[in-house]
Amino acid sequence: xxxxxxxxxxxxxxxxxxxxxxxxxxxxxxxxxxxxxxxxxxxxxxxxxxxxxxxxxxxxxxxxxxxxxxxxxxxxxxxxxxxxxxxxxxxxxxxxxxxxxxxxxxxxxxxxxxxxxxxxxxxxxxxxxxxxxxxxxxxxxxxxxxxxxxxxxxxxxxxxxxxxxxxxxxxxxxxxxxxxxxxxxxxxxxxxxxxx
Numbered sequence: 440x441x442x443x444x445x446x447x448x449x450x451x452x453x454x455x456x457x458x459x460x461x462x463x464x465x466x467x468x469x470x471x472x473x474x475x476x477x478x479x480x481x482x483x484x485x486x487x488x489x490x491x492x493x494x495x496x497x498x499x500x501x502x503x504x505x506x507x508x509x510x511x512x513x514x515x516x517x518x519x520x521x522x523x524x525x526x527x528x529x530x531x532x533x534x535x536x537x538x539x540x541x542x543x544x545x546x547x548x549x550x551x552x553x554x555x556x557x558x559x560x561x562x563x564x565x566x567x568x569x570x571x572x573x574x575x576x577x578x579x580x581x582x583x584x585x586x587x588x589x590x591x592x593x594x595x596x597x598x599x600x601x602x603x604x605x606x607x608x609x610x611x612x613x614x615x616x617x618x619x620x621x622x623x624x625x626x627x628x629x630x631x632x633x634x635x
Contacts (some may be wrong), residue, residue, distance in 0.1 A: 441470075442468070442470065443471050444463070444466070444467045444468075446463075446467075447463070447464055447523070449463075449554060453561075454609045457489060457490055458489040458491060458558050458561050459487045460554050461485050463550075464483045464485075464547075464550045466550075467479055467480065477505070480507065482503075482504075483504065483506070483547055484502045485499070485550045486500045486501075486502075486555065487551075489558050491562070494526050495524070496524050496525075499519050500515075501514075501518035501519055502515060503515060503547075514547070517538070518547060520538070524607075525560045526559070528592070533546060533551050546561065558632075566613070577592070590603070605623055609626050610630050611626045
């Protein structure tokens with residue numbers, strides 16, 4: 440039986456040109472009987488609304504359901520300070536500056552750091568859903584382009600000179616050539632083959 444279990448759950452919804460992101464953090468002691476402390480230690484929720492056109496947070500609300508001190512919820516309102524932040528480059532540092540250590544709650548601050556990258560994943564998921572519905576999505580448009588432009592330099596694949604951008608230049612489109620994506624060599628080979 441685990442000594443401690445932390446669960447992070449994040450769901451993203453599309454609404455009128457925005458992404459509504461709801462993150463939940465739960466800390467439990469699965470072994471606890473309640474005799475020397477609670478089984479549920481933390482249950483906290485952080486919701487943000489992100490404008491898709493520029494990926495800026497336009498609303499943010501924190502809520503603590505289960506917490507160790509009566510004073511813990513006093514910090515909930517501070518997380519409206521997420522409003523105005525972009526979830527793109529520099530987001531994690533900005534969250535740590537505003538809510539790290541004594542300026543916030545370590546659990547809500549951690550949850551806030553998780554939400555930004557999830558928005559990028561949701562943008563690409565939105566494009567994939569459009570393609571699944573038969574809508575043509577091309578770079579330079581609003582769906583796929585929105586997700587991919589924010590991915591540059593987020594990892595080694597999406598480095599400025601990385602394989603992700605080279606695959607795009609070779610004609611690859613996410614979701615079309617299978618999952619996981621074939622290698623760059625394979626994509627180039629397929630594109631070079633005559634049709635038929």
